[in-house]
Amino acid sequence: MVTVQAGASLGSGVVLRSDIVVTNAHVVDDATDVTIGFADGVRSPGHVVATDVVTDVAVVRSDRADLPVPRFGTDLPRPGDVSLAIGSPLGFENTVTAGIISGLHRDIPGSAAQTASLVDLIQTDASISPGNSGGALLDATGQIVGINEAYIPPEAGAVSIGFAIPSATVLAVTDQLxxxxxxxxxxxxxxxxxxxxPIRQQLNVPVDRGALVLGLDAGAPGERAGLRPGDVIVEFAGKPVNTVEDLLGALRQTQPGASEPLVYIRDGNRTQTTVTVGTS
Incomplete structure (x- = not known):
């Protein structure tokens, strides 16, 4: 575990390789250089190698090398498994909180308007606070099962509802980066x-849940599958779509090149088509 300081932003990070740290993209923001704080009190310069805003993952190269590398799991934990969140909440370095895995494949409602990253996450009740972002979510064996990402604050009526990016996602993205x-x-x-x-009334849509198509990229998979602005997507890849976050989460679990069923409502009629997932 490390602390990552990028200007006024303070977050956490995890050693990924002997000279590489993984953290959240929102921790480093647009910084190119950061300061990495280690558990033994040493501080070292770090240099942002690359970021991915879709998954909110960033990789940072540390001037301090030969770092100990923890074990990363590739399988999802199970609901009810013990979970430990380690990070630097509010600057309290190497803080550990404990809980359980509360759920899998979680989406944060209403998040799609701000970011596409808050979907297909692990939910935990291990306390996560500002500064925990980018830190490790561990299982009872000390294996990293996720990278802490976000929490729903108490002012929203929440108590210990936190989220982490699954390790398998982190490993796949960092390898590409x-x-x-x-x-x-x-x-x-x-x-x-x-x-x-109001949109339902204006468009006379007979369903009250789904993702409204606002526009399509020319020649993109959605357009080739026959979608039009005004359509309401209600299923994708065999999963119900009640919200935009549902669609983003289902898409995250597909592979480029896969042909997936998609169901939409147009003019009151329910239609199924097949879309070949592209890459971005």
């Missing part, structure tokens, strides 16, 4: 918005 400098993601080329009551 370190190899090519960018990560490739499944892509539909569809701009979507929430289906609100």
């Amino acid at each position: 370190l190899t090519t400098g960018r990560a490739v993601h499944p892509y539909l080329g569809v701009s979507v918005g929430q289906l609100t009551a």
